[in-house]
Amino acid sequence: MIEPGECFGELPLFDGSAYAASAIANKDSLVIRLHNAAFLKMLKDSPELYLRFLKLSSERLRFKFLLLKELACYGPEHRISTLFDYFKKSNRNISKKHHQLELTRQQIANMTGLRVETVIRSIRHMNDTGELTIERGKVFC
8 A cells, every 4th residue: 555655566677677567557647667776876866865765665675574474473453453543543444533544455354464354354353342343334443
């Protein structure tokens, strides 16, 4: 999930390999494509940009590590709960006003390695145990 102003698809700029994933915009977006030479020149000319890019890459790597650990060690509800906690702490994909999760069940399934049916069943159980709230199909943390 890429937020406005963030970059994506940068791995080939460093290693020359193919893109690791596809991207689909779910609303109108402006995408700027940088060639390798232009990207490396920007980083060289702007140490501040380099540090911001490094911070973003580190945050993404930390998130991937979190997900890998969850996939390897824990059950569905724990995976989902950890994902929600991450988004609450990082203020991403949760509306600030009502603490509503702004992810689809399919997106949650994709991030946790679960089937959509398992996500739905687990979220319902988490609602029953008071870990979260479901109101009119919307999930609130």
